[in-house]
Structure formats: C-alpha cells, structure tokens
Amino acid sequence: MDVKTAFLNGNLKENIFMAQLKGFVVKEKEQKVCKLIKSLYSIKQELQAWYGKLAKHPLKLNFKHINLDDATLFVRKVRKFVICLVVYVDDILIIGNNEKYIASIKKELKKSFKITDLGHLHY
Numbered sequence: 769m770d771v772k773t774a775f776l777n778g779n780l781k782e783n784i785f786m787a788q789l790k791g792f793v794v795k796e797k798e799q800k801v802c803k804l805i806k807s808l809y810s811i812k813q814e815l816q817a818w819y820g821k822l823a824k825h826p827l828k829l830n831f832k833h834i835n836l837d838d839a840t841l842f843v844r845k846v847r848k849f850v851i852c853l854v855v856y857v858d859d860i861l862i863i864g865n866n867e868k869y870i871a872s873i874k875k876e877l878k879k880s881f882k883i884t885d886l887g888h889l890h891y
Contacts, residue, residue: 769860769874771822772882781820819855825880826853829873844873861889 785801788794823839831842831853842853851864851873860877864870877883 769862769877770884770886771858771860772884818858822855822881825877829876844869 784804786804787801788798794800819839826842826844829844831844831851833839834841834843840855842855844851844853846869849864849866849869851862851866851869853873854861854863860883862870862873874883874885
C-alpha cells in the first residue's frame with residue numbers, strides 16, 4: 769500500500785518557521801515568517817513527524833513491536849492468525865495468513881490516511 773502525501777500528515781512537535789514563499793509575500797509584512805503546524809516536504813523533521821503519526825495506528829489496532837530495534841515491523845496475533853505490517857518510508861506491506869484480517873486492517877488504515885492499495889506484492 770502507498771500512503772499519498774504521507775509527509776504532509778505529520779504533526780510537528782517543535783516550532784519551525786519559514787520565510788514567506790516567493791509570490792506569496794504579504795505587502796508591508798515582508799519581514800514576517802510562517803509558523804508551520806504540519807510537516808512539509810524538505811524539512812529535516814518530516815520523516816519523524818510522519819512516522820510518529822503513522823505508528824500510533826497499528827498500536828491502536830493491537831499490533832506489537834516484536835523487536836524494539838526495528839520500529840518499522842508490527843505484528844498482531846489473533847488465535848492461529850498472524851498479520852505483519854512493515855513500514856518503509858510511505859509504503860506499507862501487509863503480510864498475513866488470513867485475507868479477512870488483512871482487509872480489515874487496510875480498511876482501518878484507510879480511515880486515517882489516503883492510501884492506494886497496490887494489490888498483491890509482485891516485486
């Protein structure tokens with residue numbers, strides 16, 4: 769699955785200011801700056817802000833980190849069913865042994881993010 773405009777979903781934890789964009793400068797307020805309330809592409813904090821928001825969702829769905837050193841792998845066990853969710857930047861790979869559980873996880877993630885389901889893994 770691919771999360772559309774993933775980095776624009778992140779909430780910033782610190783104050784970040786930027787100059788007014790060329791062509792959008794307010795007359796007589798040229799010295800003013802913009803305070804960001806959401807993450808933007810090309811700022812250092814974008815990946816951390818995005819991951820901070822994304823990681824909350826699998827945990828709410830009872831996924832666990834098996835290895836705390838690898839914070840991109842989430843695993844959920846329900847009786848004999850196992851689902852693994854792997855995050856790589858703005859892509860999510862869902863692996864499991866039950867199609868219904870996988871479909872329900874996709875549905876839950878789509879409630880919070882604009883996601884393109886790329887179907888079965890082919891590469």
